[in-house]
Amino acid sequence: MIARINGLNLAYTDQGQGQPVVFLHAFPQSRAMWAPQAEALSKTHRVVTLDFRGFGESDAPLWHYTLEQFADDVKGLLDHLSIQQAVLVGLSMGGYTLFAFYRKYADRVKGLVLADTRAQPDTEEGRAGRFTMAQTAYAKGASAIADIMLPKLLSPVALQTKPDLVGQVREAIEQTQISGIAGALMAMAERPDSVPLLTQIACPTLVITGELDGPTPPADGKLMAERIPGARLEIIPQAGHLSNLEQPEAFNGALQSFLKTIQ
Numbered sequence: 001m002i003a004r005i006n007g008l009n010l011a012y013t014d015q016g017q018g019q020p021v022v023f024l025h026a027f028p029q030s031r032a033m034w035a036p037q038a039e040a041l042s043k044t045h046r047v048v049t050l051d052f053r054g055f056g057e058s059d060a061p062l063w064h065y066t067l068e069q070f071a072d073d074v075k076g077l078l079d080h081l082s083i084q085q086a087v088l089v090g091l092s093m094g095g096y097t098l099f100a101f102y103r104k105y106a107d108r109v110k111g112l113v114l115a116d117t118r119a120q121p122d123t124e125e126g127r128a129g130r131f132t133m134a135q136t137a138y139a140k141g142a143s144a145i146a147d148i149m150l151p152k153l154l155s156p157v158a159l160q161t162k163p164d165l166v167g168q169v170r171e172a173i174e175q176t177q178i179s180g181i182a183g184a185l186m187a188m189a190e191r192p193d194s195v196p197l198l199t200q201i202a203c204p205t206l207v208i209t210g211e212l213d214g215p216t217p218p219a220d221g222k223l224m225a226e227r228i229p230g231a232r233l234e235i236i237p238q239a240g241h242l243s244n245l246e247q248p249e250a251f252n253g254a255l256q257s258f259l260k261t262i263q
C-alpha cells in the first residue's frame, strides 16, 4: 500500500486486527525485515510496517532526511490509518526514530520496544565514518554498502550458516537508492543525545538486544533498561544486530509476552 504523507509516497503494509503495533526498520533495510514478526503477530494484533523515506518502496528524495522527519512521517501514517495510539517497535535506526517520535508525539505511544538500538549519539569518529560511508555509496554503489554493513548487521555464525538470510539482507541493501542511504546516514550522524530522555519515558517499555550485537551491544540495552522507569530487558541468545531475523522465535516470544501486559 502507498500513502501520500508529507509530500511523499510512503509504502506500508497493514494487516490483522486488534491493538495496533507499528514496526520501524533498521538501516539500510526495509519493512520486509519484519516478515517473521508480521506473520506471528497479525493473528492477534493489527500490524503496520512501513518503509522510511529513502528505503524499500517509498520515495527517496535527494533531501530532507532527519530522524525528526522520519518521526513526522510515522505520525502522518498513523493519522492516515486513523490510529490514535500504538505500540511502536523500532530496531536500531528504527529505535533512534522512536526517541524522536516520543519527544514530539508521546500521546500517540501506548508502549515502546527499543530493539538493538542505543540512546547515546554518535562519537566524532562514528560521525566521520558516516560521511565516509555516504561517499562510498556515491562512488561505489549500494553493493559496496552491503559489503560494509553485512558483518555489522549479522553475527559471524549467521554469516557462515544462514545463506538465505545473508542473501535477503544483502538484497534489501542493494535495492536501496543512494539518496536514501546517504540521507539516512546524515540523519543518524546528526541525531541528538537521547540519554537525558530515558528517565522521562513514562509508557511501558521493552528493551531487546541480541547477545552478539556488535553495533549496539547488550551494554547499550542495559543502560536504556536501567534508566527507563519500569523497563524490561531481554537479551536474545545467539543473535547479532538484526536479532529479529536471526532468532525470530525468541524475539517474537519476548514481544508477545510484553504485548500481553499492555491493555
Ligand code: MLT
Residues within 6 Å of the ligand: 025, 026, 027, 028, 091, 092, 093, 094, 152, 188, 215, 241
Ligand atoms: C541500523 O541497524 O539501523 C544501523 O546499524 C544503525 C547505525 O548505523 O547506527
